Amino acid sequence: xxxxxxxxxxDHGGLAAKVTTPAPSELHAKILAHAMKEREYKTLEVWEGExxxxxxxxx
Numbered sequence: 001x002x003x004x005x006x007x008x009x010x011d012h013g014g015l016a017a018k019v020t021t022p023a024p025s026e027l028h029a030k031i032l033a034h035a036m037k038e039r040e041y042k043t044l045e046v047w048e049g050e051x052x053x054x055x056x057x058x059x
Contacts, residue, residue: 004029004048008041016041030054 001022006029008017019036023029029046033054037044046054 002048004032004046004053006033006036007045007047008037009043009045010040011042013043026053 001024003020004023004026006019006021007015010016017038021029021032023032026046026048029048030053033044033046034056042058044054044056045052
């Protein structure tokens with residue numbers, strides 16, 4: 001099972017939190033990233049190694 005790094009960024013683009021977790025697929029990693037997102041985090045990113053596989057920015 002691959003490990004994914006989930007990064008949360010504040011409204012200035014600084015790293016607010018980071019979690020590394022195994023997940024069976026990219027979809028599961030994305031769902032987990034959204035489920036753990038705190039209100040004050042403005043952007044979330046999901047990485048697999050050096051590859052950014054998903055980014056969600058505020059609307």
